[in-house]
Structures are given as structure tokens and as C-alpha cells.
Amino acid sequence: MMRFRWVEVSISVAFFIATLLLWDLSVRFFKVPAYLVPAPLSVGAALFDGLVNGTFYPHIAATLYAVVVGYLLGCFLAVVIGALLAEIPLIERALMPYIVALQSMPKVALAPLIIVWFGFGMSSKIVLVALICFFPVFINTLVGIRSVNPDIVNLYRAFSASRWNILLNVKLPAAASSIFAGLQISVAMALIGAVVGEFIASKAGLGNLLQASSMTMDVATMFAVVIVLAAIGVAGNEMLQYLHRKVVFWENRAHVATEGA
Amino acid sequence: MLKPHQAKQAHGDSPNPVLSINQMNLVYNSTRGPITAIRDLTFSIRKGEFVSILGPSGCGKSTLLKIVSGLLRPTSGNVVLADVEVKEPRPDIGIVFQQPTLLPWKTVLENVLVPIRAMRMPVHEYKDRAHDLLRLVGLGDFINHYPYDLSGGIHQRVGIARGLIHDPAMLLMDEPFAALDAMSREFMMDELQQIWMTTGKSVLFITHSIPEAVYLSDRVLTLSPRPGRVIDDIKIDLPRVRDVETMGQSMFGEYATHLRALFKSNTAPSTRIA
Numbered sequence: 001m002m003r004f005r006w007v008e009v010s011i012s013v014a015f016f017i018a019t020l021l022l023w024d025l026s027v028r029f030f031k032v033p034a035y036l037v038p039a040p041l042s043v044g045a046a047l048f049d050g051l052v053n054g055t056f057y058p059h060i061a062a063t064l065y066a067v068v069v070g071y072l073l074g075c076f077l078a079v080v081i082g083a084l085l086a087e088i089p090l091i092e093r094a095l096m097p098y099i100v101a102l103q104s105m106p107k108v109a110l111a112p113l114i115i116v117w118f119g120f121g122m123s124s125k126i127v128l129v130a131l132i133c134f135f136p137v138f139i140n141t142l143v144g145i146r147s148v149n150p151d152i153v154n155l156y157r158a159f160s161a162s163r164w165n166i167l168l169n170v171k172l173p174a175a176a177s178s179i180f181a182g183l184q185i186s187v188a189m190a191l192i193g194a195v196v197g198e199f200i201a202s203k204a205g206l207g208n209l210l211q212a213s214s215m216t217m218d219v220a221t222m223f224a225v226v227i228v229l230a231a232i233g234v235a236g237n238e239m240l241q242y243l244h245r246k247v248v249f250w251e252n253r254a255h256v257a258t259e260g261a
Numbered sequence: 262m263l264k265p266h267q268a269k270q271a272h273g274d275s276p277n278p279v280l281s282i283n284q285m286n287l288v289y290n291s292t293r294g295p296i297t298a299i300r301d302l303t304f305s306i307r308k309g310e311f312v313s314i315l316g317p318s319g320c321g322k323s324t325l326l327k328i329v330s331g332l333l334r335p336t337s338g339n340v341v342l343a344d345v346e347v348k349e350p351r352p353d354i355g356i357v358f359q360q361p362t363l364l365p366w367k368t369v370l371e372n373v374l375v376p377i378r379a380m381r382m383p384v385h386e387y388k389d390r391a392h393d394l395l396r397l398v399g400l401g402d403f404i405n406h407y408p409y410d411l412s413g414g415i416h417q418r419v420g421i422a423r424g425l426i427h428d429p430a431m432l433l434m435d436e437p438f439a440a441l442d443a444m445s446r447e448f449m450m451d452e453l454q455q456i457w458m459t460t461g462k463s464v465l466f467i468t469h470s471i472p473e474a475v476y477l478s479d480r481v482l483t484l485s486p487r488p489g490r491v492i493d494d495i496k497i498d499l500p501r502v503r504d505v506e507t508m509g510q511s512m513f514g515e516y517a518t519h520l521r522a523l524f525k526s527n528t529a530p531s532t533r534i535a
Contacts, residue, residue, distance in 0.1 A: 149362050151358050151360060151362045152362045152364065154327075154330075154332060155356060155358070155362070155375070155376075155379075156375075156379045157332060157350055158330045158331065158350045158351075158354070158356060159350065159352055159376050159380045160349070160350050160352065160379075160380065161379035161380070165379065165381075169378070173364070174364075176366075248366075249366075250365035250366050250407060250409050
């Protein structure tokens with residue numbers, strides 16, 4: 001086991017070094033101009049300048065703020081509205097066509113409209129992030145609650161438990177795994193929303209910095225920003241996976257209440 | 262907290278049935294017109310009696326269970342439990358499902374306390390009883406385990422303890438051992454007999470296993486295919502405590518053969534052999 005892990009890590013590190021080397025060599029060999037593809041060292045320098053000298057931090061803060069607030073807002077509304085709608089099948093069926101239509105629409109297409117409504121800056125970014133995060137969580141909440149084992153609901157009903165009690169103590173926990181799957185998808189979506197918002201209208205943020213660097217052909221900084229964005233995405237994903245394991249601790253361990261017959 | 266009843270005392274003849282079902286009909290409205298699921302069903306269960314309902318699939322067993330537990334109203338006729346007509350979900354009934362459907366995020370102890378929480382009764386007053394019941398079903402050492410640590414047979418024992426936690430007037434069991442493997446099933450039959458003799462609860466046991474019905478019951482009612490009605494009602498006169506040797510007795514074989522024959526000719530008239 002240990003041996004395989006060791007081999008795995010070495011291959012992974014070797015791949016990284018080989019990519020950097022190949023990148024560096026081809027830039028030198030083919031004489032690619034620095035305004036198209038920068039050498040790894042200049043990207044490293046841009047990254048160093050941004051993170052150690054701190055020129056990136058206001059942008060990282062602006063993007064993270066929009067991502068975190070928008071994500072929390074969108075996901076919270078998605079779980080609440082999803083759970084309520086799952087409780088009222090009649091309304092759910094009536095509204096489903098519209099929900100599907102909204103879901104199929106690319107939400108970033110709404111970005112210009114949102115900027116008209118919410119103006120330049122943070123609030124429109126937060127709204128865009130929330131909107132993009134909403135649907136995966138919303139749909140997964142609906143589906144998760146709908147697939148709860150009816151026997152266990154009947155058991156609670158037979159003891160005259162209130163609807164609210166059943167929703168809170170049975171349906172939501174049973175749907176937790178499905179909800180977390182949606183939350184996971186929305187992490188990546190949140191970053192997309194924030195960056196697109198910043199492309200269109202913003203005074204700060206990593207998307208803003210990307211665009212500004214594009215204007216000045218500062219490709220090394222653009223590479224560095226993309227790397228920072230990837231790092232934020234990876235960190236968000238890891239955090240969510242950790243939360244998922246901690247909250248839905250019973251998952252993947254056989255005999256789950258949503259399994260049905 | 263558990264009061265161990267003497268078997269004799271608990272099963273003595275009492276004129277008042279704990280459960281009586283009177284001329285009950287249930288008609289479903291489907292897209293292809295009305296379907297009679299249950300027709301003219303009448304039977305009663307005495308206090309402390311263990312009664313099995315035996316019937317082919319589609320004889321309305323699960324419908325009957327829903328009606329008795331108050332989740333469904335019959336089209337006509339009525340159900341009287343502990344002298345009060347069942348018109349809505351009733352807390353004085355314990356249900357054990359085919360799938361024990363434990364909540365995977367709750368420990369064994371918390372799962373047993375689910376009915377108490379659902380009814381918003383004071384949980385602390387039932388903790389001791391939950392411990393006693395878990396000891397009774399042989400799970401004294403598993404109180405703080407989560408369901409995913411445990412096997413299907415153990416799940417069903419938790420299900421039985423959960424069915425008994427609020428001291429219901431009767432226990433309703435819907436093919437509780439159908440999902441278990443053959444070994445666990447035989448083991449659980451003995452366990453259930455023991456639990457029943459200790460608690461003296463009236464049990465309505467729905468099954469389609471003939472040996473299970475004969476082994477466990479005081480009486481076996483056979484239902485016809487849809488629309489379900491009682492076509493046979495026999496008393497099982499085998500001494501308690503029943504064990505492996507009981508199954509070898511000639512009487513056991515006669516009961517089983519009788520019931521099997523009934524199953525084959527679904528329209529057989531009621532023939533009492535006891």
C-alpha cells in the first residue's frame with residue numbers, strides 16, 4: 001500500500017517537473033514571444049509579486065467575498081425553496097416546466113441584465129453567483145427529498161408527527177447526501193459566476209485583474225491569476241468534501257434510509 | 262420498566278377483543294375504474310393473542326396494515342382498537358416494517374426512541390425502557406452503534422424494539438423477516454416468540470410464509486387473492502415454548518399441509534381442523 005502511494009506521488013511530481021521543463025524548453029526553442037506564452041519563470045515571478053508583495057490580495061479578497069456570500073445565499077435559498085416545493089407536489093408539478101426552462105438557460109447570459117439592475121460592483125456579482133449556485137442545489141434538494149423511503153415517513157405519520165417535524169428530522173437528513181452533491185457542483189459554479197461578473201463590470205477582483213492584464217498584454221500575470229483561481233477552486237472543493245464526509249457520516253456504509261425496498 | 266407477563270395470564274380468554282375489524286371494504290379508484298382491494302373483511306384479535314394473516318401477494322395485506330394503523334380510511338365498515346374506532350393515526354399501535362428502515366444518522370438507542378420524539382413525548386422518561394427493550398432483543402451491547410455497523414437481522418431487532426417503545430396496545434408486523442436470510446429468519450422467529458411471551462403483547466403478523474405463521478401463531482387467518490377476505494381461520498394448538506422439535510411434529514406438518522392446500526385452491530371453503 002505504502003509503496004503504491006510512493007510511486008503515485010513520484011509520478012505526479014515527475015509529471016509536474018516534466019511539464020514545466022517542456023514548457024520552458026519549447027518557449028526557448030521555438031522563440032515564442034513573451035506576450036503570447038510567458039516562460040514558467042516569469043509566471044513564477046508574477047505569482048511571487050502578486051502573493052508575496054501582495055498586489056493580488058485586494059483582488060483575491062473581492063472575488064472570495066462575492067463567491068462566499070453569493071454561494072451561501074444561493075445555496076441557502078435553494079435548500080429552503082427546494083424543500084418547500086418538494087412538500088407541495090401540486091405546485092411542484094405546476095412549476096416544473098418553468099424550473100426546467102430556467103435551468104437549461106445559461107445563467108451567465110443574465111449577467112448584463114443583472115448589472116443593469118444591481119449596478120457596478122459587489123452586489124451584482126453576489127447576485128450572479130447566487131443565481132448560478134442556486135440550480136444544482138435546488139434540483140438536488142427536490143430529488144433527494146422526493147426519494148426518501150416512504151416507509152419511514154409513514155412511521156412518523158402514524159405517530160401523528162407534524163409535517164414540519166418530518167421534513168426537519170427525516171426528509172432533510174435523508175436528502176443530505178443528494179444536497180451535498182449539489183453543493184459540490186455549485187462550488188465550481190460560484191467561481192465562474194464571480195469571474196464572469198468581474199469581466200463585465202467591476203472595480204476589483206481576480207476577473208477584473210485578468211481583464212486588466214489582458215489589456216496590457218501582461219500574459220505572465222494572467223497565467224498567475226488563473227493559477228490562483230484554480231487554487232481557490234481546489235481549496236473550496238476540498239473543504240466541501242471534508243464537510244460532506246463529516247455531516248453525512250453514514251454515507252457509503254450500507255443500509256441507507258433512502259435506499260427504499 | 263418492562264413488566265414480564267406470565268404467558269398464561271396474558272393469553273387468557275378475554276371477551277373484549279383488542280382489535281376488531283367489522284365488515285370492512287376498501288375500494289380504490291383507479292383509471293380503469295374502481296378496484297375492490299378488500300371485501301367484507303371481519304375478524305378480531307384477543308388481548309395477548311398472536312395472529313398471523315397469511316395471503317398471496319396482492320391480497321390487500323399492506324392496505325390492511327395502513328387501515329389498521331390509521332393512515333387510510335376504509336370505504337365502509339370499521340376498525341376498533343382498544344375499544345376506540347380507528348379514524349386517524351393512532352399512537353397506541355406499534356409497527357414493524359418489512360424493511361426496518363432505521364435512520365442511518367441515529368444510533369440504535371436513538372432509533373428506538375424515534376416514536377417518542379415523533380409524538381413529542383418526554384424522551385428522558387423512555388430512556389430506561391429503551392435500554393430494557395434493547396436488552397430484551399439481545400442488543401444490550403449495541404446501544405451506541407450506528408445502523409451501518411450492523412447486519413440486517415440486527416436492524417430488524419432494533420425495528421421490533423422501536424415498535425414496542427411506547428407500550429402500544431398491539432404490535433403490527435408486516436412480513437418483518439421476509440428480507441432476512443434463512444438462518445437469521447429462524448433465529449428471529451425464536452427471538453420474536455420469546456419477546457412476545459415476555460411482553461404479552463397482542464400481535465398481528467402479516468406473512469406469506471406458512472411455516473413462519475404456524476410456528477409463531479395462536480391463530481392463522483388466510484386471505485383470498487384480491488379482493489381480500491378471510492377464507493380460513495385456524496387455531497394452532499401446539500404447546501409453547503415452540504422450538505426446532507415443534508417443526509418436526511406431525512401436527513405442525515398437518516397445519517402446514519392444510520394451509521398449503523388452501524393456497525393451491527384459492528377458493529377452498531373454510532375448513533376448521535382445530
